[in-house]
Structures are given as C-alpha cells and as structure tokens.
Amino acid sequence: MRLKRRQTYLVGLPAVLLVLILFLAGCSSEDKQPITPPPDLSEVQWASKLPNLVFESSNYYLVQARAIFTVEPDSIVVYIVDATGGNVAAFHLYDDASAYPLSDALQFCDTHSGDLVANNGIYTRLVNAKFADNQGNYLLKLMMWVGNSEYQDDNDTLVVGTSQAPQVSGLICPDTLKSGFAPLQITVQAFDPDPPASDSVVAVVMKQYELSSGLQYGDSLTLQPSGSTNYGVTLTPAFALGRLSGFYTFVFRAWDSFSMLSDSLGRIVYVENFAPHLSNPTFPDSIGLPEPENIIEVLISIKAFDDQTNLDIDKVYMFSRKPNGEMANGGNPIPMADNGLPFDPALWSEGYLGDQTAGDSLFSTTAILYDTSMVGTYTFTFRSSDLAGNLSDTLITSMVVTP
Ligand SMILES: [Ca+2]
Ligand SMILES: [Ca+2]
Numbered sequence: 157m158r159l160k161r162r163q164t165y166l167v168g169l170p171a172v173l174l175v176l177i178l179f180l181a182g183c184s185s186e187d188k189q190p191i192t193p194p195p196d197l198s199e200v201q202w203a204s205k206l207p208n209l210v211f212e213s214s215n216y217y218l219v220q221a222r223a224i225f226t227v228e229p230d231s232i233v234v235y236i237v238d239a240t241g242g243n244v245a246a247f248h249l250y251d252d253a254s255a256y257p258l259s260d261a262l263q264f265c266d267t268h269s270g271d272l273v274a275n276n277g278i279y280t281r282l283v284n285a286k287f288a289d290n291q292g293n294y295l296l297k298l299m300m301w302v303g304n305s306e307y308q309d310d311n312d313t314l315v316v317g318t319s320q321a322p323q324v325s326g327l328i329c330p331d332t333l334k335s336g337f338a339p340l341q342i343t344v345q346a347f348d349p350d351p352p353a354s355d356s357v358v359a360v361v362m363k364q365y366e367l368s369s370g371l372q373y374g375d376s377l378t379l380q381p382s383g384s385t386n387y388g389v390t391l392t393p394a395f396a397l398g399r400l401s402g403f404y405t406f407v408f409r410a411w412d413s414f415s416m417l418s419d420s421l422g423r424i425v426y427v428e429n430f431a432p433h434l435s436n437p438t439f440p441d442s443i444g445l446p447e448p449e450n451i452i453e454v455l456i457s458i459k460a461f462d463d464q465t466n467l468d469i470d471k472v473y474m475f476s477r478k479p480n481g482e483m484a485n486g487g488n489p490i491p492m493a494d495n496g497l498p499f500d501p502a503l504w505s506e507g508y509l510g511d512q513t514a515g516d517s518l519f520s521t522t523a524i525l526y527d528t529s530m531v532g533t534y535t536f537t538f539r540s541s542d543l544a545g546n547l548s549d550t551l552i553t554s555m556v557v558t559p
C-alpha cells in the first residue's frame with residue numbers, strides 16, 4: 157500500500173523530479189550519500205499451532221500465522237510433510253474475517269477460514285486430521301511468498317494418532333469462601349492415561365459459573381503443576397472482588413496435547429463479599445470562623461477498608477447537615493477520594509479534593525469555611541459502597557463551628 161502511494165506522488169511531480177535529478181548530477185562525488193535500501197523487516201511466524209490430532213477426527217482447530225510486510229504477500233501457505241519427507245497436502249491461510257466461502261476448500265479444511273478480524277496481519281485456517289491417511293508424525297512448514305521473496309518460520313511437528321482423555325480427581329476445595337478469607341490453595345489431581353512419551357496433560361483450568369444463572373463468571377483460572385499429578389491455584393481474598401455474595405459452581409477440567417477434554421469435576425462454593433468498613437474520621441472537632449474576607453480549607457478524611465482489598469471500594473462519600481438542618485451540596489453525596497490529588501475547587505468534579513496520599517486507604521475531601529458560614533454543629537454522615545454494590549454502615553459524627 158505504501159509503495160503504491162509513493163508511485164502516485166512521483167507521477168504527479170515530474171518537473172520537481174527533473175530539477176532534483178539535475179541538481180544531484182551537479183554535486184561533487186564527496187556529497188553523494190550511498191543509498192542503502194531499507195532493511196526488509198518482513199516476516200511470518202506461527203501465531204497458533206495445531207494441537208496433536210486424533211486420527212480421522214473431523215474436529216477443526218485454528219492454524220494462525222502473524223505476518224509483517226511492506227508489500228502485500230502473494231500467499232501464506234502451510235505445507236504438510238510426512239515422516240518420510242513426502243508431500244501430503246498444502247493449504248492457504250487467509251486474513252479475511254471468514255467473510256467468504258473458500259474456493260480452495262479441501263477435504264480437511266473448513267469452508268471458511270475461521271479468521272476473526274480482516275486485514276490485521278493474522279492469517280487463519282480451520283483444519284482437521286483428515287489430511288492424514290496414516291497415523292504418525294507430520295511436519296508443518298509455514299511459508300510466505302512476496303514476489304520473488306520467500307519467508308518462513310520454524311517447522312511445527314505434530315502427531316496424528318489416538319488419545320484417551322485425561323482424568324481429574326481428588327479435588328480439595330472449601331465449600332465456603334468467607335469475605336476476607338485467608339489465602340488458600342485449591343488443588344486437583346489430573347493425569348493422562350496415554351504413555352507419557354506420546355501424550356500428557358497440557359492444562360488444567362477452573363471455570364466459575366453463577367449457580368442461579370448458570371452464566372460463566374470472570375476468567376478461567378489456570379492451575380499450575382506442583383509435582384507428579386498435582387495441580388493447584390492460590391486464591392486470595394481479592395478473588396471475590398466485585399462479586400455478589402452467593403453460590404458459584406467451580407468446574408475443573410484438563411486437556412491433553414490432542415485437545416481431548418476430561419470430564420468436568422465440579423464443586424458448589426458459597427463466595428462472600430462484605431461491604432467496606434469505615435473508621436477514624438479525621439477533622440477538627442471545633443473550628444472558628446475565618447477573619448472577614450478570608451477562608452479556611454478544612455480537610456476531612458476517613459479510613460476505608462474492604463475485605464476484597466480496597467480495589468473493591470467503588471465509592472466513599474459523606475453528607476453534611478448544617479446547623480439549621482439544611483443539607484450541604486443540595487443533599488447530594490459529597491465524594492471523597494484516595495487519589496493523592498490536591499484541592500482545587502475548579503477541578504472538584506475531577507477529583508481534586510485535597511487527598512494527601514494516594515492509596516493509603518484514607519479517603520478525603522475539603523470543605524471551605526467562609527467568614528459568613530453558619531456557626532453551630534455540622535453533622536457528618538459517611539458511607540461507602542463496593543463494586544458488588546454492598547453498602548457500608550453509616551458513620552455519623554459532628555464538627556462545631558464557633559464565631
Ligand atoms: Ca490423552
Ligand atoms: Ca467488598
């Protein structure tokens with residue numbers, strides 16, 4: 157694309173070019189700069205390799221390559237070679253968002269490429285095991301052709317054979333995760349019945365589903381191998397961050413190098429998430445009005461703590477009731493922040509509330525006391541909520557303003 161644009165530009169300015177060439181011709185040889193062509197940064201790499209394949213299985217798997225180029229490649233092709241070096245098959249990869257039925261549809265390729273995003277440099281094909289007439293090892297060669305140039309990545313080997321699914325057992329997992337529980341390990345045993353030389357467990361994951369809706373919650377967690385057939389994952393209190401208290405199904409599964417999935421092993425777990433807790437409101441108990449035409453900035457802070465770490469804290473705010481019973485800020489919550497931003501009334505809505513230190517769990521706001529402010533007792537009500545929508549208890553206290 158870039159090349160085409162440059163050609164158009166040159167065609168459009170022949171007179172300038174001529175002048176430039178004449179000028180160059182008049183230069184002494186000392187002024188000539190050697191013209192080095194820009195380095196060719198084109199390359200092609202595997203982005204997603206085929207797993208081992210079950211002989212004669214028609215399950216499709218993604219093959220993907222990532223290509224970098226300055227000139228659009230003529231083709232990106234995977235060649236399949238058997239153990240004796242004989243050519244078995246070849247298939248093209250496409251960067252077409254699966255938009256078109258493919259005219260080169262082969263017996264072992266899906267009718268569409270399986271590509272997700274067009275023109276993003278990721279070339280894709282959906283392939284199954286039916287290219288193989290025999291069980292055995294196969295070599296996949298990835299090639300990119302651009303004009304007379306060719307590029308390739310390291311060959312990929314895979315096995316076409318038989319596999320039994322892995323098995324998971326021996327789950328150790330509590331049935332309740334209390335709010336703020338101490339970090340703990342969840343473990344499970346996973347093993348593959350096939351000979352270790354030919355197959356093994358590739359991954360063990362835990363998925364979480366809300367029991368009532370059946371919907372998957374959050375990301376899958378990958379369990380790490382910890383000797384022989386043990387796999388485990390450490391859960392910390394932040395596990396319940398943003399999560400509604402309730403029952404969840406934890407489902408454990410393993411798969412092997414043939415992408416054969418084990419049966420699932422499940423456990424229903426009650427996960428608890430409590431509201432934040434507020435303490436230690438800090439401000440002067442009593443304060444006198446400023447001199448005429450002056451103001452006093454009054455820093456008001458409160459400590460907030462959440463079992464799921466303070467990342468679970470969504471909002472901390474306060475209400476202030478004036479001595480005459482009227483609510484400050486029109487009765488709307490006055491936000492407090494733990495962001496370390498200085499006080500700036502002009503940027504108040506952007507969080508410049510006068511918090512002294514970001515992330516120290518002290519949430520702050522700044523009130524302005526004018527010489528004309530009402531004297532008497534101001535009642536402060538503090539409250540907080542977390543990302544799961546849990547509302548804290550209210551904390552009520554007061555400040556006296558004296559003449
Ligand atoms: Ca297996
Ligand atoms: Ca919480």
Ligand SMILES: [Ca+2]
Nearest residue numbers: 494513516518
């Ligand atoms: Ca702070």
